[in-house]
Amino acid sequence: MMTLWEVASELSQRLIKIFLQNSSGQRPVYGNTQKFQTDLHWRDLISFHEYFHGDNGAGIGASHQTGWTSLVAKLIQQFGEYEAQNQEPEIDKKTQAIALV
DSSP: OOOHHHHHHHHHHHHHHTTSOOTTSOOGGGTTOHHHHHOTTTTTOOOOOSEEOTTTOOEESOSSSOTGGGHHHHHHHHHHHHHHHTOOOOBOTTTOOBOOO
């Protein structure tokens, strides 16, 4: 059993990990595209894609009409702020909604 906050945190962390470097310095969003994985001029330019490969997280589809995936940038900011404050967000008692920063 998980609280609503724990479920939201887990889903958010899974989304965020698509864009972060793993232990071998590779970003799942780049898949097997070595230019983006290793080239110093490209590896830190993060693309937000329309879709993602279900098995490996590689970005597929359009990278220019991606409003929903830009949500990940907000999640990264939000979790960074909560982690810095070492606290969970407040939950509205009436609506049970998580208050976004």
